[in-house]
Amino acid sequence: MNSAQKISISPHVVGRAVGEEFVILDLASGAYFGLDAVGADMWRLIESGKTLAEICDAVERDYDVARDVLEADARALLDDLAARGLIVLE
Amino acid sequence: MTGALTLAPARAQAPLASPPYHTIFFSDGAPAIAFHRAGEAYLLRFPDLADFEVSADGLSATCRPAPHVRDATPEHLYVNQVLPLMRSRRGEAIYHGAAVATPAGALACLGAAGRGKSTLAAAFARAGHAFLADDAVWARPAGGHIEVVPGAPALRLWEDSRAALVPRIAPAAPLHFTSKHRLAAAPRLPHADRPAPLRAIYLLGEGASASVTIARTSAREALLALLAHAFVIDIADRDLVARHFATTARIANAVPCFQLDYPRRYETLEPLIATLEEHASAEGVQR
Structure with a gap:
């Protein structure tokens, strides 16, 4: 995926913040997935239509993390979410 | 708001045309409730006990007990199992x-x-x-x-x-x-x-x-x-x-x-x- 690629939540997926975490429900499979606080922030950014670059910009402002580490972690999370059918890379 | 129950005459549990879309099992593996579709409505089968036909909106149900069931079993199943499921149909x-x-x-x-x-x-x-x-x-x-x-x-x-x-x-x-x-x-x-x-x-x-x-x-x-x-x-x-x-x-x-x-x-x-x-x-x- 490239940094400017559009990302969207799959239509059969819903999520809710619970405490500091986030739980995603795949309505197609009935499976639940959990995200930690950083993952929850990224999910909200995906919901608001941000690209990978924009997600990293926003997270970098809130967390003390090196940009290259952040981008690698964000790519890994997005690839994982896409592989599970929870998001769509357009 | 409560659901309405109609008690119909007892009837043997004949095999159903389609398999259940969902089944809840007892801890020993025996089926406790088999959930079937009946058009847009539901048929909840409690094996050897009773069938409950639940309306699509979850507002009413008809119970058909198995022929040998003559005690308060239908009412008990209704209050403790079927009625909560009917309320879930209404988003509760x-x-x-x-x-x-x-x-x-x-x-x-x-x-x-x-x-x-x-x-x-x-x-x-x-x-x-x-x-x-x-x-x-x-x-x-x-x-x-x-x-x-x-x-x-x-x-x-x-x-x-x-x-x-x-x-x-x-x-x-x-x-x-x-x-x-x-x-x-x-x-x-x-x-x-x-x-x-x-x-x-x-x-x-x-x-x-x-x-x-x-x-x-x-x-x-x-x-x-x-x-x-x-x-x-x-x-x-x-x-x-x-x-x-x-x-x-x-x-x-x-x-x-x-x-x-x-x-x-x-x-x-x-x-x-x-x-x-x-x-x-x-x-x-x-x-």
Whole structure:
């Protein structure tokens, strides 16, 4: 995926913040997935239509993390979410 | 709002045209409830006991008992299983468990079959804290909090629990599919007839602990536990499941949840209730 690629939540997926975490429900499979606080922030950014670059910009402002580490972690999370059918890379 | 039940003549359970879209099993692997579609309506089959035809809107049901079922089984199945499922069709959040009303608010207990939910509810009631529900805990947002709506005014206990806790209360007529006793609410076993704000949720452990242990769960753990104990009539209806998920997440965020374990000895119930009363008080439970 490239940094400017559009990302969207799959239509059969819903999520809710619970405490500091986030739980995603795949309505197609009935499976639940959990995200930690950083993952929850990224999910909200995906919901608001941000690209990978924009997600990293926003997270970098809130967390003390090196940009290259952040981008690698964000790519890994997005690839994982896409592989599970929870998001769509357009 | 309650669903309406019509009792139809007994009828043998003929094989159904299509397989169930969902089945709930007993712990021994036998099917407890098979969920079938009947057009846009539902047919809930309790093997060898009764079929319930539930309207698509969840507002009415017709029970057809099996020919040999002549006791209160249809009514019991309706109140404790079918009616909660009908309410779930209408978007209500209902969970397998028990709930009691204490001065601090309602306490709900969830756990697998045999974990002691009903016994704990009976022990609370005997101590003067009316039980709100046994089997099906109906929790709903009400203003800025979550409240528990009273369920049926009856508890089900094994004979050893009845003899230990409420020996003077005679059980109702037995149900032939279970040896658990049904006990109607009584002055010594009071039932709450008004909703009460839900103060805390306790997830009952298996009784391996030598003493009372109470540990706060995360909201995520609470959400997943609630979902695992939910009544949901149509798991294929995505809009309904999404709505139920949202309501349950709201409850998990609003109500503190704890893992509770304690030795399963009757003599420990009285101090356990005192411990839980204190725990659920303003000092014990911080949101």
